[in-house]
Amino acid sequence: MTYKMILVAFIVTALGCSKPATEINKAVPFTSQQNVKADQQQIQAPLNNQENEQKLTAHIIEFKKGDTLTHLLRRFGFNAKDAILVKRALGDTFTLSKFSVGQRIKVMTLNNTIHSFTFSTAFNQHARLIKHNQNWQVDITQPQLASRYQQKRIVITTSLFLASQRAKLPTDIINQTITALSHLIDFQRQIKAGDTLTLYYKQMYLESDAQLSHHHTPPRELLYAALSGVTNNIEITRFKNAQEQQAFYLPDGRLAQSFLMKTPLNGARLSSTFGKRKHPVLGYTRLHKGLDFGAPIGTPIMAAGDGTIQSANWAGSFGNRIIIRHGQNYQTLYAHLKGFAKGMKKGVKVQQGQIIGYLGNTGLSQARHLHYEVHKNGKAINPLKLKQPSQSQLRGKQLALFNQHRTYLAQQLTQHHNTEIQIASAR
Ligand SMILES: [Zn+2]
Numbered sequence: 001m002t003y004k005m006i007l008v009a010f011i012v013t014a015l016g017c018s019k020p021a022t023e024i025n026k027a028v029p030f031t032s033q034q035n036v037k038a039d040q041q042q043i044q045a046p047l048n049n050q051e052n053e054q055k056l057t058a059h060i061i062e063f064k065k066g067d068t069l070t071h072l073l074r075r076f077g078f079n080a081k082d083a084i085l086v087k088r089a090l091g092d093t094f095t096l097s098k099f100s101v102g103q104r105i106k107v108m109t110l111n112n113t114i115h116s117f118t119f120s121t122a123f124n125q126h127a128r129l130i131k132h133n134q135n136w137q138v139d140i141t142q143p144q145l146a147s148r149y150q151q152k153r154i155v156i157t158t159s160l161f162l163a164s165q166r167a168k169l170p171t172d173i174i175n176q177t178i179t180a181l182s183h184l185i186d187f188q189r190q191i192k193a194g195d196t197l198t199l200y201y202k203q204m205y206l207e208s209d210a211q212l213s214h215h216h217t218p219p220r221e222l223l224y225a226a227l228s229g230v231t232n233n234i235e236i237t238r239f240k241n242a243q244e245q246q247a248f249y250l251p252d253g254r255l256a257q258s259f260l261m262k263t264p265l266n267g268a269r270l271s272s273t274f275g276k277r278k279h280p281v282l283g284y285t286r287l288h289k290g291l292d293f294g295a296p297i298g299t300p301i302m303a304a305g306d307g308t309i310q311s312a313n314w315a316g317s318f319g320n321r322i323i324i325r326h327g328q329n330y331q332t333l334y335a336h337l338k339g340f341a342k343g344m345k346k347g348v349k350v351q352q353g354q355i356i357g358y359l360g361n362t363g364l365s366q367a368r369h370l371h372y373e374v375h376k377n378g379k380a381i382n383p384l385k386l387k388q389p390s391q392s393q394l395r396g397k398q399l400a401l402f403n404q405h406r407t408y409l410a411q412q413l414t415q416h417h418n419t420e421i422q423i424a425s426a427r
């Protein structure tokens with residue numbers, strides 16, 4: 001009887017359909033000798049879940065600060081030798097010292113002796129280690145992913161970032177939104193109190209053993225964003241084009257990207273109080289031929305568009321300054337930088353969004369900020385007036401599919417209309 005019970009426990013676990021038991025079986029001698037026999041005869045063995053459930057017990061263990069695997073599993077008979085064998089079995093898959101605080105592992109025991117344990121090595125990758133003939137074998141699985149859709153509507157009071165935080169928007173969704181909208185709006189000047197932002201996004205989750213991955217950020221994808229307010233009414237929808245590339249599109253099917261980005265730094269880091277200061281001068285005027293963005297020292301500055309570095313050097317009152325030459329006789333200028341990104345020098349090609357330097361307070365500058373200018377044919381122009389929509393446009397069948405997709409999204413948004421509205425009050 002004892003022998004058969006071990007047999008069943010072993011097989012069911014190997015098939016991965018064991019369920020946590022509520023009760024520990026009283027006394028089952030467990031030797032490697034019996035295990036070998038069980039292994040050899042498992043094909044003929046009857047499956048009996050009922051019996052198995054009384055044998056394997058699931059324990060969820062969480063890593064606290066200073067814990068090691070050996071320390072946590074010691075009470076189940078796991079020792080230093082096991083740790084060495086587990087390390088060997090895992091190879092490059094996972095380093096045992098890389099368990100993070102708060103990470104959970106699922107331990108299956110047989111008569112309070114370790115039988116196997118499972119943990120996540122990535123959000124959707126689990127490693128299961130099974131003790132087998134005094135040795136350890138690893139089984140890597142990709143658990144099933146499912147997606148959940150969420151709609152959030154926030155009313156911006158002072159700063160988009162603060163409003164998003166108060167509305168408990170995931171940081172990666174805020175960043176995806178800001179990156180996408182940086183092409184189209186100036187986050188320092190064109191976001192006003194009372195503007196509303198509606199977001200629709202997808203969040204992945206695991207259908208089973210989700211708690212093993214709870215310390216990882218689940219993958220999320222922004223699907224739709226609409227900003228409506230006094231100065232802006234912008235709607236962007238993610239869509240996969242005929243070349244299987246995902247991008248955001250405007251309602252008329254134009255690619256929601258511009259030749260030069262309106263906000264050449266992370267809009268999330270802009271100081272909301274910056275606009276209320278007297279100096280440095282804000283907004284484009286005859287005397288001040290650029291736009292100022294206030295953000296913490298060291299905030300990465302991005303190339304507003306594809307181009308070639310014309311100069312990256314000290315330039316008197318501008319402090320550390322970069323000038324980029326773009327197509328169509330456009331140039332952009334970035335001043336008061338703390339420093340340049342590695343490799344930035346005359347003649348180097350840069351891509352839109354690439355980090356070129358870091359925000360500072362060098363030269364004749366009264367506060368930490370980025371001074372940004374756009375020149376056309378050698379003359380400074382008002383970047384806010386710049387209209388450079390993308391030439392790329394969905395047409396024909398692609399446009400029809402896109403419109404269908406937008407209609408579908410609109411239905412989804414209406415359905416959830418009253419459920420997730422959040423009014424974020426930022427001070
Ligand atoms: Zn300025």
